[in-house]
Amino acid sequence: MTTFPLLLAVGVFTIILGTVLILLLVSKTEQLSRLQTSLREMTKSFNDLDEQAKLIVRTDLELNKAQEELDKRLNGLDALQKTSRLISTTLDEEEIFKRLDQSLIVDLGFEKNLICVYDKDQALQCRLNVGFSPEDVQFVVTSLEKERSLTQALKEGHAFTSAASSKQAKESIIRIFDVEHFVLTPILTQNNISGILFVGNRSNASAITEGDEELVSVLANQIGQALENARLFEQAYVASQVLESKVQERTKQLALALEEVKEINKMKSEFISAVSHELRTPLTSIKGYASLLITGKLGAVPETVKERLEKINAHSDNLVKMINNLLDIARIESGRVEMKMEKCDIAAIIETAHDLLTPQMREKNLQWKTDISEGIPALVLDKHQVERIFINLVGNAIKFTPENGTITVRVRHDPRAAAIEVSDTGIGVSKADLNKLFDEFYRVDNEINQSVKGTGLGLSLVKKIVDVHKGKIWVTSELTRGTTFHFTLPFDPAAPVTG
Amino acid sequence: MKGISEVSTQIGIGFSRHLDSQQAAREAAMQAKTGLRGADAACAMLLCTGHYDPHKIVPVVNETLRDPRMVGCSTAGIILSGSIETRGVAVLAIASDEMKFGDGFVEHIDTMSPPDVGTELAKRCLNDFGAHGRQVFVFFVDSRLKNISPLLKSVQGTLGDIFPVVGAGSCNHLQDKDAFKIYRDRVLTNAVSGVIMGGHMTVGVGSRHGWRPLGKPRTITGAAGNIIGSIDGKPAYNIYEQYFEEEAAQLRGRRSGQMAILYPLGIYIEESRNYLLRNAVDIRSDGSIVCQGDIPQGTRVHLMIGNKESCKQAARGAAEEARQNLLGKDPKLIIVLESMSRLKLLGRMAFQEIVKIKEVFGSRIPVIGMYTNGEVSPMQSTERFKRPHLQNESITILAIG
Numbered sequence: 001m002t003t004f005p006l007l008l009a010v011g012v013f014t015i016i017l018g019t020v021l022i023l024l025l026v027s028k029t030e031q032l033s034r035l036q037t038s039l040r041e042m043t044k045s046f047n048d049l050d051e052q053a054k055l056i057v058r059t060d061l062e063l064n065k066a067q068e069e070l071d072k073r074l075n076g077l078d079a080l081q082k083t084s085r086l087i088s089t090t091l092d093e094e095e096i097f098k099r100l101d102q103s104l105i106v107d108l109g110f111e112k113n114l115i116c117v118y119d120k121d122q123a124l125q126c127r128l129n130v131g132f133s134p135e136d137v138q139f140v141v142t143s144l145e146k147e148r149s150l151t152q153a154l155k156e157g158h159a160f161t162s163a164a165s166s167k168q169a170k171e172s173i174i175r176i177f178d179v180e181h182f183v184l185t186p187i188l189t190q191n192n193i194s195g196i197l198f199v200g201n202r203s204n205a206s207a208i209t210e211g212d213e214e215l216v217s218v219l220a221n222q223i224g225q226a227l228e229n230a231r232l233f234e235q236a237y238v239a240s241q242v243l244e245s246k247v248q249e250r251t252k253q254l255a256l257a258l259e260e261v262k263e264i265n266k267m268k269s270e271f272i273s274a275v276s277h278e279l280r281t282p283l284t285s286i287k288g289y290a291s292l293l294i295t296g297k298l299g300a301v302p303e304t305v306k307e308r309l310e311k312i313n314a315h316s317d318n319l320v321k322m323i324n325n326l327l328d329i330a331r332i333e334s335g336r337v338e339m340k341m342e343k344c345d346i347a348a349i350i351e352t353a354h355d356l357l358t359p360q361m362r363e364k365n366l367q368w369k370t371d372i373s374e375g376i377p378a379l380v381l382d383k384h385q386v387e388r389i390f391i392n393l394v395g396n397a398i399k400f401t402p403e404n405g406t407i408t409v410r411v412r413h414d415p416r417a418a419a420i421e422v423s424d425t426g427i428g429v430s431k432a433d434l435n436k437l438f439d440e441f442y443r444v445d446n447e448i449n450q451s452v453k454g455t456g457l458g459l460s461l462v463k464k465i466v467d468v469h470k471g472k473i474w475v476t477s478e479l480t481r482g483t484t485f486h487f488t489l490p491f492d493p494a495a496p497v498t499g
Numbered sequence: 500m501k502g503i504s505e506v507s508t509q510i511g512i513g514f515s516r517h518l519d520s521q522q523a524a525r526e527a528a529m530q531a532k533t534g535l536r537g538a539d540a541a542c543a544m545l546l547c548t549g550h551y552d553p554h555k556i557v558p559v560v561n562e563t564l565r566d567p568r569m570v571g572c573s574t575a576g577i578i579l580s581g582s583i584e585t586r587g588v589a590v591l592a593i594a595s596d597e598m599k600f601g602d603g604f605v606e607h608i609d610t611m612s613p614p615d616v617g618t619e620l621a622k623r624c625l626n627d628f629g630a631h632g633r634q635v636f637v638f639f640v641d642s643r644l645k646n647i648s649p650l651l652k653s654v655q656g657t658l659g660d661i662f663p664v665v666g667a668g669s670c671n672h673l674q675d676k677d678a679f680k681i682y683r684d685r686v687l688t689n690a691v692s693g694v695i696m697g698g699h700m701t702v703g704v705g706s707r708h709g710w711r712p713l714g715k716p717r718t719i720t721g722a723a724g725n726i727i728g729s730i731d732g733k734p735a736y737n738i739y740e741q742y743f744e745e746e747a748a749q750l751r752g753r754r755s756g757q758m759a760i761l762y763p764l765g766i767y768i769e770e771s772r773n774y775l776l777r778n779a780v781d782i783r784s785d786g787s788i789v790c791q792g793d794i795p796q797g798t799r800v801h802l803m804i805g806n807k808e809s810c811k812q813a814a815r816g817a818a819e820e821a822r823q824n825l826l827g828k829d830p831k832l833i834i835v836l837e838s839m840s841r842l843k844l845l846g847r848m849a850f851q852e853i854v855k856i857k858e859v860f861g862s863r864i865p866v867i868g869m870y871t872n873g874e875v876s877p878m879q880s881t882e883r884f885k886r887p888h889l890q891n892e893s894i895t896i897l898a899i900g
Contacts, residue, residue: 046715053714053802057742057762060804064761064844071846 069209072109076215079108083219087226091233096226097127108215110199112179115223116141117187117195124195136178143176144196155193159185159220161213162200181208183216189228197223269330276323276330283323287316325457329440332464339385339468341494343378346386346418350409353390360398361407369408376411376418380492385465390422392458393485397424400448400483416490417471423484429477437475438463462487469493508595508700509535510832512867514579516587520555523547523588528563531592538594540564542602542694544834545571545681546869547588549671553679553686556588561684564592568602568627570692571681572639572669575839576849578868580857583842583849591867593832599698601628604682606690608644616644617653620691625658628695635663635702635897637834638693639680642668642872646725648793650691651875651887658695663704664887665897666693667836668791668873678872696899701828703898705820706876708776709813710892712765712801714742719766722796727764727788730800734786738764739779742802760840763892765803766794771878776803778840778891791873792889805892807848810841814852814894818859821898828900830860835868837894842870856896 086099100115112131116124124144126137144151150172153160160169162181173184179200187195197220201208290312293301301309331337347370354368361368390409397407405425412419429437429444436442441456443449466473466487473487511534515526532540543564547556553573561569577584593600603623608616620638636658640647654664669678682692696702717738721728727735739747743758765774781789822830833856842849853866875887876895 050714054742057713057802057804058744058746060806061743061746061758061761067846068843074847 069211072209073211073215076108076212080215080219080222084222087222088229090226091230093227093230093234096223096230100128100223108199108219109212110201112177112198112200112202114140114177114198115187115195116198117227118193127195140176140198147172147176154184154186154196157186157188157193159183159213159217162208163210163213178202183208183213185216185220187220187224187227189224189231194224194227266334269333272326273330273334276327280320280323283316283319287313287320290316322457325461329457329461329464332461332468337385337468339382341380341382343380344383344386346376346379346411346420346489347372349383349386350390350411352387353394356391357394357398360395364398364401364403364405366398366401366404367406369406371408371410373411373413376413377491379418379489380494381469381489382465386469386489389462389465389487392462393422396458397422397426397483400424400446401426405482414488416495417488418491419486419488421484421486423482425482428479428481429475429483430479434475434477438473507597508593508831509538510865511535511540511590511592511594512579512865513590513592514577514584514587516584520551520588521559523551524556524559524590525563527588527590528560528592531590532563535592535594540567540592540594541598542593542600542696543567543569543571544591544867545569545588546574546577546590546867547571548575548577548584548586549573549678550586551588553681557681557684557686560590564590566683567592568600568694569681569683570602570604570637570639570694572667572692572869573671573678574869574871575670576842576870578835578837578853578866578870580853580864580866583853585842589867591832591834595698595700597699598696599628599631600694600696601625602682602692602694603627604680604685604687604690604692606687608641608691609689613644613647613649614653616691617650618657620650620693621654621657624693624695628697631697633658633662633695633697634700635665635696635704635899636693637696637897638664638666638691638875639669640666640691640873640875641680641689642670642678642791644691646791646793647873647875647889648725651889655887660886663702663877663897664875665704665836665895666875666887667869667871670839670870670872701825701900703821703824703826703830703900704876704895705817705822705824705898706874706878706890706893706895707813707817707820708774708805708890708893709809709811709816710763710765710774710776710803710805711809712774713804714802716767716799716801719794719796719798719800722794725790725793726783727790727794727800728785729787735788736782736786738800738802760843760892761805763803763840764788764790765801767799767801768878768888773878774801774803775878775888776891776893791891803892805844807845807851810845810894811848811851811855814896815855815859817894817896818856818898821896822859825898825900830864830898830900832899833860833864833866833868834897834899835866835894836871836874836876836897837868838874838890838892839870839872840892841894852894860898 083100087096090096090099097115113128114126114130114132114137115128116126119125124141126141129137132140150160150169153169160173161183162170162174165173173182174180177184177198177200179202182198182200184196184198186193187197197216199212199216290309292298294306294309294313328337350370350372394407394409401407401424408421408423410421410423427446427448433444437444438459440460443456463473466489470490470493471488473485475483475485477483511531513527513530513532513534515523515530517523517526531543543560545557545560547553561567575585577587577589579589601624603620603626605611605616605620605623611619621636624636636654638654640650644650651664658664669680671678677688680687680690680692682690717730719727719730720732721735729735730738736747739758742762746758759779763776763778765776768775777790777792777794779788780791783789835853835856837852841852845852856866857864874890874893874895876890876893877886878888878890
């Protein structure tokens with residue numbers, strides 16, 4: 001009897017336990033299912049994240065490539081700017097290549113670099129080399145000479161790059177320079193090719209980009225420009241040296257010729273001086289005897305003879321005058337005239353000349369005008385010689401001015417000199433004659449000169465006198481309108497010139 | 500013999516980018532010598548880029564500094580206090596009656612087993628160093644040695660493992676030229692040279708890379724030495740194909756190129772809770788990836804990504820770690836061994852890393868360093884034993900106080 005309740009209790013317990021276990025199992029199964037779902041979701045998220053990582057890697061790779069290219073460009077531009085500044089400030093070809101520092105070229109970012117320049121015989125000479133042995137350079141130069149089509153294209157200005165060259169050209173360049181990526185560009189000057197610039201990389205990791213090509217082109221242009229400038233400067237320098245040498249030679253010749261001219265002039269002056277002295281003595285006798293004969297003291301002289309004697313007398317006077325002028329010119333030129341420099345009133349000198357020439361002016365009814373500025377100081381000069389200036393110039397004016405004309409003398413105050421003009425309303429002088437007026441024995445070919453005797457020495461003497469007073473003389477004229485002689489007389493020729 | 504300065508430690512750094520090798524060597528050595536204030540150089544480090552002929556440089560530097568213990572190598576770039584130079588010759592000269600140095604070298608390393616190379620190098624350096632307290636071992640190794648982990652183990656086995664070992668893989672920006680090592684007046688290829696520094700000095704080393712894991716982790720399912728055979732049961736190269744698609748083909752070129760540098764593989768190191776980076780130096784026809792250091796099988800691997808900012812922050816982090824390891828002593832000199840990958844990534848901003856370092860150590864601290872092809876240094880960790888790892892893409896800062 002006691003076993004039944006026990007069995008019942010066990011039965012109930014078993015049922016309850018079973019129920020609990022069943023419930024637990026259901027719960028665990030649900031939990032497991034949820035965990036499996038979570039795991040699947042996590043795995044999916046993990047894989048999604050990994051996919052995102054792949055995207056990140058690829059984006060990062062692109063960014064790094066861009067960054068690398070940017071860095072390379074910046075380094076290249078930096079190196080280019082430095083190189084450009086260095087080579088553009090010299091005009092010496094040797095110096096250009098010295099300044100093309102290898103490190104600057106290396107900074108452009110290429111493993112192999114070569115610059116060759118054509119010499120006078122059109123043979124390539126290596127001027128800068130990075131990454132090539134001497135044997136490599138020799139091989140490159142020899143090989144390029146054999147590759148006619150390549151060198152011809154370079155000479156025509158074509159550049160070659162590993163990215164954009166024909167297969168044949170690319171293979172040739174790779175073989176010659178032993179690289180995988182390259183830029184080979186001509187160094188062009190204004191009219192032709194000066195040389196070649198080569199840059200290259202061996203590895204696939206350092207391929208040449210479009211930016212590299214531009215960079216190398218700019219560098220080649222700058223080298224070409226610098227070489228052109230250096231060569232032009234060299235040519236100009238050589239030409240200037242030749243010219244300078246010629247100028248020196250000519251100057252030397254001219255100096256010798258001038259010395260000869262001076263010597264001849266001196267001899268001429270001495271000759272004129274000697275001859276004039278020798279002529280004057282017998283001329284004085286001729287004139288003396290002619291005058292004596294005219295007086296009739298040696299017997300009556302027929303009227304026709306007397307006329308001839310008077311002509312002898314007049315011609316003798318002319319001859320004496322000419323000889324005196326010649327003697328004066330010779331003396332002034334040789335410095336043998338002693339100038340009596342003293343302070344004088346220029347207006348008084350002009351008036352003296354006027355008084356002396358008034359009769360001739362009256363004969364032609366010429367009007368005399370003077371215009372002398374106030375405040376002209378007393379000039380230091382040789383009064384007698386300056387009178388001769390005015391007598392000669394006013395005398396000429398009278399001679400070449402038709403009746404009723406006007407002769408004007410003006411004196412102006414210049415800073416350090418008196419500026420004097422003697423002008424007339426005469427027949428004038430042609431331009432062709434103006435420059436010769438002061439030459440000795442030069443006489444303008446006109447009707448008046450043909451009828452009136454003259455020596456052709458007056459204006460020459462005037463110029464000599466102005467010169468010894470350290471003044472200047474020149475003439476302006478207009479045919480039929482008149483002539484003006486301009487000259488200056490310093491206030492004091494001995495005063496030092498300042499300012 | 501003490502120099503006229505009678506100062507316990509003098510440091511001189513010289514640099515020249517003169518075109519002529521001998522002139523560049525003379526200028527750099529004279530500048531370095533001037534910094535010693537008349538004292539004789541006890542130890543020197545010579546770094547030069549591939550533009551120069553080391554056979555012309557080494558004798559000049561050696562003669563100018565009067566035969567110091569000298570090590571060095573070719574580099575893709577030189578790091579200085581004021582600039583990053585991709586062309587030039589740099590000389591570090593140290594004169595000291597407190598510091599002790601012992602140098603050595605091993606040639607023909609490709610004919611020896613890496614452990615033998617490490618043991619021989621360490622023994623030679625120790626013989627020269629004597630019984631002074633060792634503080635740091637610095638060495639330069641040929642980067643053609645693709646797996647130097649066994650070498651590092653044997654170096655530590657011989658020298659002891661409680662002081663740091665730092666090293667650099669020599670490199671050359673010109674691919675056709677051999678990278679070279681320098682030992683005193685000799686120029687070596689296929690070799691390793693190194694120097695133990697010790698005596699009364701303190702050394703602080705810090706190392707970081709700045710790369711972060713990207714995408715889901717994968718498991719290295721097949722690896723032997725420095726070769727990863729398979730990842731997640733597929734040929735290892737498949738990881739690059741998944742992320743780069745057709746661009747991945749560039750990895751099979753003559754040079755693995757920019758891509759392997761920018762996106763290395765990161766192996767999670769449990770003990771340091773950090774990622775050890777590995778560059779793919781070669782992809783084999785069966786799809787396996789050849790790395791510079793050994794790869795433990797079964798470890799998690801990620802594709803890694805970095806940028807300029809993360810590099811700069813890593814430089815600062817490495818500097819802070821080095822400063823911390825100096826244990827309060829003032830630094831006299833900073834030597835930077837930094838992956839050339841970082842130079843490629845940072846480009847014109849490379850000097851910003853040096854700015855970060857100087858923010859930590861002060862603007863007047865002398866800095867010299869090089870861009871390497873693989874760096875050896877302890878990883879950022881709290882471990883007492885500074886187990887050196889071959890790293891890629893990293894910056895290692897050696898502060899000497």
